[in-house]
Amino acid sequence: MVVGQQSKQYRAPSPQMAKRSYTYDALMRLNNIDNCLVDMQRSRDDVISNIGQILEREKSKLVLKREKSSRLLHLSRCQDEITDQSKALEEDRRRIITLRESIRSRRTALEEAKERYQTGNEYLEESQKILERDRKSLFLTTSKLCTCQKELVADLLNIFPIEPTHTETFSFKILGVPLPNSVFIGCDDDQVATALGFACHLINMLAYYLGVPLRFPMIPMSSKSTICDPITASLGDSRQGYNTEYVTCRVPFKKLLNWIILSIVQLEGLFTNNQLGALFPLYAKGTDRYRFEYAVFLLNKNIEQLMNSQGINVIDLRHTLPNLKYLILSLVSGQSSASHQRKLTSNNYTIPHNINNTIEEEEGENSHSHSKSSNTSNKNTKSHRKASQGFKVGVI
Structure with missing residues (x-):
């Protein structure tokens, strides 16, 4: 019978063939192997029983070792966590110390600010009382x-009366000398120079009483008055400037006479430094016509400056005496002062009611005390006010 299909060399033995029996040595070997196997099984059983006894005997120790190792592992983890928490705690402590210092400094700053605030409040209360x-x-x-300005201006109106001539519209005369309105064709030069000298003196006194420094300084010398232009120096003559500084209109009243004398002396010959620019004559005789007309223009600009300082607008700059008279009437009547005071109070502060009453009472007392001395000036003021109603529309 064929066992494999691939090879025909191996064939199953025939059942009818006699089998070869084991030898004695082989049987003895098998017996020895069997005895060895039995011994090994016994040894195995002994080892197993011994191991079981040992395990039973050492079971509690093993459990403790196992538990010890697990607890040691947990302990190491806890120690690591404690280390991390200790570091975080130190950082928190440092941050707490920093915050405490910051809070302490802020508290100190708040206390200082509170003290400054209290001091400021006390200073504010004192300042409000002082204010x-x-x-x-x-x-x-x-x-x-x-009140003092009204009285002084009223005296000026008595000293330099400005009255209408009744010959032309807006034609006026000062101290009985007529002065045309910036058109001097066909007029007497001496008469015009005298009227301009009076107007120059009147403007100088008004600027002095009102405390307004004129942009174009003037030296009143009656019919030989001059006016200075600090800007247009190229149109002046060879005698330009003064060797001393110009004395403004803010000097005390007692020094007014000395100031006029000093101005006259300076005009006579002390022209060396070219400090004030060009001088222009307020007289036409013996001078260039354009210089005289420019001097009249500067005179009218000074009048405009005085009117603007009192809150009065100028429509026609050429009307010298009409503008000057309207300025004086406004000052005497108190319209310009009231408007100027209203402008001041509306821009800065409000006048309390009791202050208004005090002002009215003092004005009443002053007017009552000076009623006798200014009776003549008031009469002249009323007459000039009536006379000025006819030209008021053309001047305002």
Whole structure:
């Protein structure tokens, strides 16, 4: 019988063939192997029983070792966590210390700010009291100043009366000398120079009383008056400037005479430094015509400056005496002062009611005390006011 299909060399033995029996040595070998296997099984059983006994005996120790190792692992993890938490705690402590220092410094700053605030409040209260006192003083001084200015301007109106000539519209005369309105063709030069000298003197006194420094300084010398232009120096003559500084209109009243004398002396010959620019004559005789006309223009600009300082607008600059008379009438009647005071109070502060009453009372007392001395000036003022109603529309 064939066992494999691939090879025909191996064939199953025939059942009828006799099998070869084991030899004695082989049987003895098998017996020895069997005995060895039995011994090994016994040894195995002994080892197993011994291992079981040992395990039973060492079971509690093994459990403890196992538990010890697990607890050691947990302990190491806990120690690591403790280390991390200790570092975080140190950082938190440092941050707490920093925050405490910051809070302490802020508390100190708040206390200092509170002290400054209290000091500022006390200073503010004192300043408010001082301000209120200064306001009262300012209003009282302003009212007295306005009253004094009215009296002085009224005296000027008596000294330099400006009256209409009744020959032409807007034609006026000063101290009985007529002065045309910037058109001098066919007029007497000496008469015009005299009228301009009076107007120059009147403007100088008005600027002095009102405390307004004129842009174009003037030297009143009756019919030989001059006016200076600090800007247009190229149109002046060879005698330009003064060797001393120009004395403004803010000097005390007692020095007014010395100031006029000094101006006259300077005009006579002390022209060396070219400080004030060109001088222009307010007289036409013996001078260039354009220089005289420019001097009249500068004179009218000074009048415009005085009117603007009192809140009065000028429509026609050429009307010298009409503008000058309207300025004086406004000052005497108090319209310009009231409007100027209203402008001041509306821009800066409000006049309290009691201050207004005080001002009115003091004005009443002052007017009552000076009623006798200014009776003549008031009559002239009323007459000039009536006379000025006819040209008021053309001047305002």
